[in-house]
Amino acid sequence: MPLTLVLVACVSAFISTVAYLFWRRMNYWRQRGIPHDEPSYLYGSFHRLTKAFGYSExxxxxxERFKYSGPFCGYYFFQRPAVMVLDMELVKNILIKDFANFSDRGLFHNKRDDPLTGHLFFVDGSKWRILHGKLSPIFSEYKVRGMFPYVRNVALQMVDVLNELVKRGSSIEVKELMGRYTTDVIGKCALGIECNSLKNPNAECRTIGRRISTDRRHGLLVSALIEGFPKLARLLRMAVTHPDIEKFFMRLVRENVEYRQKNNVRGNDLMNLLMELSKSKNLRYDENDEFKGLTVEEMTAQAFFFFAAGSEKSSATLSYTLYELALQPELQERLRCEVNETLEQHDNELTYECLNEMQYMKQVLAETLRKYPVLPHLARQALHDYVVPGHPKYVIPAGMLVTIPVVGIHYDAEIYPNPELFDPERFTPERMKLREKIEWLPFGDGPRKCIGFRFGHMEMSVALVYLMQHFRFSVSAMTKSGKRLPKNGIFLKVERV
Structure with missing residues (x-):
């Protein structure tokens, strides 16, 4: 047989094999009789993904469509078969009861070629357990209380800046101001640096903070392939972090460490803990992967993650809170009354104890986080085959991506009637007792619950105290409604009280 025919035959056989394997992959749920949407071969279950119809929607x-079909439905994370959990008991099993089988997230991270992805949120297995155990103490109740004076000082600076903005005009873009506040807070409390974003909106930390949520190394399709095939992406040495962002944080941490070592500086912050861990000599990941302390790259990854979560996510929640309170001035006035009454009982001085006494404040923030969850879903990955209790047909195989749709649960009308309405009364102590704790998941639950939830709540509460005490927020001609923050921000009318 001529060599050309042999090559053609080999190529044809290879293409046919790949096509068959791809066809079988994209028919995974059909072959098992599990309810699912018909996938697009390119975008899986996300062929409707557009600027107007996002991932959360x-x-x-x-x-909503598959809620009563079984304990879970199937879907395709682009070309990756995945499970979407629909039953609250199964949610509880995955996050808490059977956590040992679902301790990994299964998301892309590549410490070698994309060092900023090697942080607590992404890493799995023994590496996560070691990091979680060592980093959790920095966000204990005691440590968060110690950070309170720093947060209060930054909030007072924010009040001064907002006073100046009000003098120039009543319509203020609050999202950017909240971003400057949270950037200065997390810069001081996590990294021990002065970002000066409130004084200078173009400060380097703030500029990079904006880019974290907007700048992507790849387009939608390549990013989807990386997340859909994380092991292959690591094998191909791919990365997702924008090079400019990586360079900034690597330089920031190196300079911070060098300065502290040279001047013998210690602080009550994340950076101090990371430096202590970098010196540790007796920790191990497992028998084959010795851990003799954090490298500079691993320190930087943790710093990057907490900076991103503590600045952009918290500022978005604060912005939505102000927006909802502007739409319902009666709720805003009730919160303002609680703030003023509590402060009067403490000689008009805000203390850490004051925050715990503001029950309505907790309800307002809880409702904001219900309606605008920080993450629209939680990701887990099965370590071993898992048969759903009571449903032998429903098997989650080892290695399968498992999605818990936080946004679906938070907008379930059977759990939260009239879910589009912003109603803090949903979170009175009495009504919370009538619901499963697992039905409110802005910070996740179980062992992989966000370790910074106390700090985030404190950071947002302090800001709201001073904003309610000094200013009144209402809608203006520039205010736009919508489920997602508009690209040009949230404009509100702001007046001094």
Whole structure:
């Protein structure tokens, strides 16, 4: 047989094999009789993903359509078969009861070629257990209380800046101001540096903070392939972090460490803990992967993660809170009354104890986090085959990506009647007792619950105390409604009280 025919035959056989394997992959749920949407071969279950119809809307729609079909439905994370959990008991099993089988997230991270992805949120297995155990103490109740004076000082600076902005005009873009506040807070409390974003909106830390949520190394399709095939992406030495962002944080941490070592500086912050861990000599990941302390790259990854979570996520929640309170001035006035009454009982001085006494404040923030969850879903990965209790047909195989649709649960009308309405009364102590704790998941639950939830709540509460005490927020001609923050921000009318 001529060599050309042999080559053609080999190529044809290879293409046919790949096509068959791909066809089988994209028919995974059909072959098992599990309810699912017909996938697009390129975008899987996300062929409707557009600027107007985002990831959260797709998850919510899927949850609502398949809610009564079984304990979970199937879907395709682009070309990756995945499970969407629909049953609250199964959610509880995955996050808490059977956590040992679902301790990994299964998301892309590549410490070698993309060092900023090697942080607590992404890493799995023994590496996560070691990091979680060592980093959790920095966000204990005691440590958060110690950070309170720093947060209060930054909030007072924010009040001064907002006073100046009000003098220039009543319509203020609050999202950017909240971002400057949270950037200065997390810069001081996590990294021990002065970001000066409130004084200078173009400060380097703030500029990079904006880019974290907007700048992507790749387009949608390549990013989807990386997340859909994380092991292959690591094998191909791919990365997702923008090079400019990586360079900034690597330089920031190196300079911070060098300065502290040279001047014998210690602080009550994350950076101090990371430096202590970098000196540790007796920790191990497992028998084959010795851990003799954090490298500079691993320190930087943790610093990057907490900076991103503590600045952009918290500022978005604060912005939505102000927006909802502007739409319902009666709720805003009730919160303001609680703030003023509590402060009067403490000689008009805000203390850490004051925050714990503000029950309505807790309700307002809880409702904001219900309506605008920080993450639209939680990701887990099965370590071993898992048969759903009471449903032998429903098997989650080892290695399968498992999605818990937070946004679907938070907008479930059977759990939260009239879910589009912003109603803090949902979170009175009495009504919370009537619901499963697992039905409110802005910070996750179980052992992989966000370790910074206390700090985030304190950071947002302090800001709201001073904003309610000094200013009144209402809608203006520039205020736009919508489920997602508009690209040009949230404009509100702001007046001094």
């Amino acid at each position: 797709i998850l919510r729609s899927m949850y």
